[in-house]
Amino acid sequence: MLRTGLSELTAFITIAEQRSFRAAARILGVSPSALSHTVKNLEASLNTRLFNRTTRSVALTEAGELFLRRVAPALGDIQDAVNEMASSRDRPSGSIRISTAEAGARILIRNVLPAFLATYPNIHVEFVVDTRLVDIVADGFDAGIRVLQDVPRDMVAIKFGADWKFVAVASPAYLAQHEPPRTPEELKHHRCLRFRFSSGALYHWDLMRGGVSMTLDAAGPMTLDNGNLMLEAALAGIGIAWVPEYLVAEYVASGQLIHLLPDWSPTLPGLSLYYPANRHPPAALRLFTQAVRDWTRQKTSL
Numbered sequence: 001m002l003r004t005g006l007s008e009l010t011a012f013i014t015i016a017e018q019r020s021f022r023a024a025a026r027i028l029g030v031s032p033s034a035l036s037h038t039v040k041n042l043e044a045s046l047n048t049r050l051f052n053r054t055t056r057s058v059a060l061t062e063a064g065e066l067f068l069r070r071v072a073p074a075l076g077d078i079q080d081a082v083n084e085m086a087s088s089r090d091r092p093s094g095s096i097r098i099s100t101a102e103a104g105a106r107i108l109i110r111n112v113l114p115a116f117l118a119t120y121p122n123i124h125v126e127f128v129v130d131t132r133l134v135d136i137v138a139d140g141f142d143a144g145i146r147v148l149q150d151v152p153r154d155m156v157a158i159k160f161g162a163d164w165k166f167v168a169v170a171s172p173a174y175l176a177q178h179e180p181p182r183t184p185e186e187l188k189h190h191r192c193l194r195f196r197f198s199s200g201a202l203y204h205w206d207l208m209r210g211g212v213s214m215t216l217d218a219a220g221p222m223t224l225d226n227g228n229l230m231l232e233a234a235l236a237g238i239g240i241a242w243v244p245e246y247l248v249a250e251y252v253a254s255g256q257l258i259h260l261l262p263d264w265s266p267t268l269p270g271l272s273l274y275y276p277a278n279r280h281p282p283a284a285l286r287l288f289t290q291a292v293r294d295w296t297r298q299k300t301s302l
Helices: 006-018 021-028 032-046 062-087 102-111 113-119 172-177 184-189 227-235 245-254 283-301
Strands: 051-053 058-060 094-100 123-129 143-147 155-160 164-170 193-195 205-209 212-216 222-224 241-244 258-260 271-276
Touching: 006 021, 006 032, 006 062, 021 032, 058 062, 094 102, 094 283, 102 113, 102 123, 102 143, 102 227, 102 271, 102 283, 113 123, 113 283, 123 283, 143 283, 155 283, 164 205, 164 245, 184 212, 193 227, 193 241, 222 227, 227 241, 227 245, 241 245, 271 283
Parallel strands: 094 123, 094 143, 193 222
Antiparallel strands: 051 058, 143 271, 155 271, 164 241, 164 258, 205 212
C-alpha cells in the first residue's frame, strides 16, 4: 500500500513553486539536505522521478507536472478545511495567495488592505505579480486579478476600480525631433516602446475610434516588461509609449508627456478579482472578497 504523507506532498509542491530546493527549504524551515531526502523518499514510493536537478536549476519532469496538477488542488482543499476550522473561532485566520498584475495589487493595497488586515490580523495576504494569465487552480493560487475580459468564464469575478483607458504618449523632447503622428498608420514610422508579457508574447497596440479598430505591432528601439519602466522610457524621450492613462495622467497634466492620437484611445473594462466558481472558497478568501465588494459598492455610491 502506498503511504505518502502531507509533509512530503507539501515539500513537493513548495519546491515546484519555488523551482529551488534551497528556497523551498527556507520557506518550510528545514535544511536543503533534509528536503532532498524527503523528495527522494517520495520519488521512491512513486517509483517515478519528479524533478530534473542540476547544480544550477530544478525543473519538473513531465510526470512531475502531471502529479502537480492532481496534487495541488487536493492539498489546497485540505488546507482550506484546516483554515475553515481555524476561522470558526473568534479570530479568523488563514492565507490568501493571489496572482495579479501590479496595477491590481496597488489598488487593493491602497484602498482595501489597510482596513482588512487591521480587522483580521491573523489573515495573511500574498500577492504574486506576473503579467502572464496563469491558471490559478493549477498553479496553487486562491484567486487572481486581471482585466475583466481576460477572466475565464468558469470563475466568479468581482469588478473593482475604474475602466482602463489606453493612451499613446511621448515627451516634448522626443516630439521636438519627430513630427507627431496624425494617424495610427504614422506610428509605424516612429520609435515605439514595446511591452513583452512574462509568457514571451509581445503586446500589440489596439487603437479604436468610433467603432473602427486597428491593431498595430509597434516597432521600436526598446522592449520592456514593466509599466513603470515604460513610463520612465517615455519621460526620457526614447520613444512613444502605449500605457494605461492612470499611469501617466499626472505627467500629461504637468506637460512632461504629450497625449498623442487622443481620438484613438480605447477604453477597456477594469480589473476584477476572481476565484473558481466550482470550489467552496475558504473563510479568509470569503472575507477578503466581501471587503473588495464593500469598497467597490462604497466607491460607486459616492
